[in-house]
Structure formats: C-alpha cells, structure tokens
Amino acid sequence: MGPDFRSRVKNLQIIMKRKKLDAVLISDNNDVLYYTGYSEMSDEKCMLLVTIGDDPLLMVSPLRNGVTEDFENAVLLGRPKDLLNVIKPYKTIGFDEGKMSARTFIFLHKNRVKLVPSSALIKKPMIIKEPYEIDQIRKALKITREVLHNTPIWNRKEIDVARNIKIQFLRHGVEPSFEPIVASGRNTSFVHHKPGEKIIKLDDIVLLDMGCIYNGYRSDITRMFCRRPNRQQKQILSDLKKVYMGILKSVRNGVSVKKIDDTQRNVFKKFGYKERHRFGHSVGLSVHEEIGPKIKENMVITIEPGLYLKNDIGARLENMILIKNKGSPDTLSKF
C-alpha cells in the first residue's frame, strides 16, 4: 500500500495547532514529496503551503506549467510578490529556515510576514518510517548491493570507479543518492574525499561510500576493500569491526542519541582513535535527516564509525539499520 498523504498532512496540522501556527511554508523538495507525493525535477524548486483548514497548496515555477494540469491545488508562482499574495491571509507562518534563502526571508520579513523557524517541526514526522517507506529503502539497498558487487576497483582511477557506480545506478533505473565517495590509500584518512585521478593500487586500502534513490527513498552505505592487508591495514579493519559492534550494541528503542554519542566517544577512546564525526544519521527521502533526541521504533538510521589516522590511512563502516520495538535493530544492509 502506498503512502497516505492526507494522514501525513493531518499529523503536521496537529503539531501546527499545538505551536499556534496558521500555516507552514515547506521549501524542501523532499519534504513536499513526503506530504503530497509530488516529485519535482531536481533542478527546479517548489514549495508547499500547509494551512490548518484547507488542502495543501503546491507552488511551482512558471516553467513547470504542466504541473497545474496534472495536480489539483497547484499554482504557478514566479515573482516573490506572488508568494506574498498566497500567504497574506495567514498570520503566523512556520518556514524551513535551512532551505529558504536569505533573499526570500528578507523580502517576506520586510513585508511584515510573521515567520517562525520550523524546519525541525516540518521534518519531525518523517523520521519514523512507515512499512511502505521501509520497503522502498530495502529496494534501494538491493540495487546498491548489486552495484557494489559489480564495481571493479583495482588498477583504476578513483574518479573512474565513482563514474562507473553512477552509470550502473542509472542502468538500474535509479539515481545516485549522493556523489559516490571513492578513496584509496592515504585518501582514506579523510572523511569525505573527492574522488580524483589517483589510481587504486593492489596494496591500497579502499573506501566506497555510496547509495541510490528508489521511489524517492535513499540508501547510504560504506564498505572497505583490501586485497592483501598489511599489518597496519589489518589492525584498522579489525579495530573498525570492534568499534562498530561496540556502538551498535548501544542502539535500542528508547535510548537517547546523546547516550550513543557518549558510547562512540568511549569506544573510540578505548581503541585510541580521534572522533571526527557523529555515529550516524537518519535516512529516508533525504540522505541526511536529524534523528532527534531519542531512538524510536521504525527509525531507519546509519551507524558509521570512521577511524582516521592523520597523513596515513582510514577506515569507515556504514550500515543502515531499522530500530525494532524490542531487542537489537535489523541491519538492512547485510552485505
């Protein structure tokens, strides 16, 4: 069964009432997709106005003039003045402060629109995944596994491996969910390395961080490769497994995110590594979603500890896990 957009909007309206917001202006295409099913072109920006009483109003660029024919309650919106007219009837308006540009904010503010930063509020309902959503994520992961297993890496340039991953995703009829990271040798010591001209050698340690978008839902995994690990490479890969298991054990329904942060910090200390980023993030229509203060049932999050030795090598393992009501989470990316 597909998503029930009406009930998603209703949930948002309940939160809006509690926060005394007359309307909420959504500016993230992924959020618009969540609340309406409308999937905008990736190069175009659209907005959604959710009010307490009426059906949500979709606002698209005048260049997207086909949309108003396919979609009920859609308008073409060109000038900032048009936006002003649309939101004029509403007194207190929540907005996505991370997505709205300073230009639009300044314009609305000057025209006395009462704006309340509401990014977290808009995105909050998206963190707990419905069965349909978990299913899409599983399908994205299935394709990711396929592509991962069919990606040749040795004796090739990092950039060519990254391109090959993208081509494979496109051949599977999906898009990459972000630019694949392909790092080898010393480049693995950086968290996000931009794949370059370096040729991946047979004695290199190699990091692949990749994912795709299936029906809007994203996958995100990281895997390490090492053909003939030397002592140092063996050590870091063995430490990584232990660090990962140490963190995973602390991830349960009801646990606070702060506590997992603490666990990661302690495990890193125990193994003698410096912490360079947090333990993970939620994944759904966006590749990086805030988890919130507490781990809850049916969240889909990543666990991705990374060990980085300055000017040397690094290693990261990233899985997507599904939080269960009781007991340990399901690892969705078991490959």
Place this chain on the structure above:
Amino acid sequence: MGPDFRSRVKNLQIIMKRKKLDAVLISDNNDVLYYTGYSEMSDEKCMLLVTIGDDPLLMVSPLRNGVTEDFENAVLLGRPKDLLNVIKPYKTIGFDEGKMSARTFIFLHKNRVKLVPSSALIKKPMIIKEPYEIDQIRKALKITREVLHNTPIWNRKEIDVARNIKIQFLRHGVEPSFEPIVASGRNTSFVHHKPGEKIIKLDDIVLLDMGCIYNGYRSDITRMFCRRPNRQQKQILSDLKKVYMGILKSVRNGVSVKKIDDTQRNVFKKFGYKERHRFGHSVGLSVHEEIGPKIKENMVITIEPGLYLKNDIGARLENMILIKNKGSPDTLSKF
C-alpha cells in the same frame, strides 16, 4: 593558459572598495571555483571570504578535512559560531542573499553582523568570459554534440532517453550540467517537462534540452526532432526558425537586454504565440547566469525562444552564442 585567480579577486576588491564593503562572503560553490580554482564536491557546501587586504579565505566542512592539506588559506568550519569568529574583524560584509540560508542570515543578523546583499556584485565579473573560459565552453559543446548525435529517441520512454544521455556524458568523463529534458508529443507544450514513462512515438514531435560540465563550464542547448512532420508540426518548426532568427538579429554588442526582450515580444506577437519565458540567459560555471542590463563583447548567452500551444504541442530552439565586438554573434553550438 589557465585562469588568473589573483586578478579575478583584484577585480572584485575594486568593486568592493567602491561599494564600501570590508569583506564579501561567497556561498555559491561555482563562484568559489571562479575566484579560487577550488572545486568542491557537489554534495558539500563551501564558502569564501574575500577581504580588501588579505588573500581569500576558503571555509570547508570538517568532513572535508583533506582540503586544508592541499589548499593554502583554508579552514574547517563547523558551527555557525566559527563563521562568526572568522568575519568578526570586518564591519560591512557583502553576502550572496540567493545562496545564504535564512538560518545563517538570522544567526549573523542577531549577532550584529552588518550584512549587505551582494549577489549581483559577486557574480558580475563572471559574465564577461575570458578566452580560457570560452575554450572550456566550446569543449563542453563538442561533447554535447557527440552525445546528441548518439542518442536514440524513437520507441523509447522519455525517462530512458534522459538516462541514456546522462550515461553517455559520464562515459565521456563529464557530468550533465542539469537534468536533461526529454519531452514528446503533448509534453512539448510545457516549458520544463519532467521526462516520464511516455513512449516516444514515430509521429511525435520531440524536444531535447541538455548540456554537460567541462572543467566546471557548462553547455546548454535545445533541439527538436520530428521524423514525419504533419502540417501542424511543420508549421511550428518553421515558425520557430523565423522567430529565432528575428531575435538573433537584435543581439549585438551594446544592445540593452530590455530591447531584446521587446524584440522577442514583438516577434512572438507577429507569429501569434504567447511568451512564456525570457529570450535567454548567460552560461558559464553556472547554467543560468544573469546577463545584466547590456549585451557586451565576450558574453556567452543562450537564445532560446519557445513556442507553446496549450494542450497541444510546443517547440524550442536553444543555441549558445558568443558576443563579438562588431557584427553578429558567433553561434558556438552550430550543430
């Protein structure tokens, strides 16, 4: 010869002095590339602080910790507070109001940073292209022509044709400069149609709008295909050529953009079409750059009239042209 980043920064500093700006905060990755040569990963955001006296300071995410090793004058910048510390010494700061988020703007504003919207000022020097830049655009167009000529369109789904274009670009070692538009039949009556499941039939009129990125520089062209044009299709394609030529004739060094706007409006009226978008835009490191008030030598702009018959068919022709000192512009996309 490659770009002279120092002289580009100097030009910006001259404008800054005139506008009494102590510093300018650049938030568009393409603009950072223009002023420094630093090409950020497409999923990451970076910033550049240009001041009157010092060398520009590059600010990247802590996840991009490799950058500070390769690039002089680069810092890792995580929290908004870090940004505040960096810009504290400067009194009046220009910023890119189209790229900075409302969140960052509100934070800086609350901390009494004096911010001046300066998007146009930052981007202005980029509109006149250097010989090196024109060369890169020519190379992007060369690949675009190759791909265009090797794209099978008939009896395939629009979405599959779009994917095939992207795969071809990747195989050429370049990225698409935007999501290719593939529209057929009635879908050509919309300006930006999202390629879908519709199968392109042999009697359809077909629109392809596509381009790629070569060394950061972009191409952007639109071509029509029609195998066995019926009377209506013949008519619109013949009108399109005439409309295009009518507009092109008015594009010369020194002419005001408003005058070309007027010309397009008049030509459209003469042929009985409704104007749905402007005649074109500048192209460079970004696919859509503002032209400014006047056409000048060494601008690279598109001319792209589009004729759209509501609920019927449409047609658009888009070329990239180089403005010459005297006489008619060079059409860079002669294919």
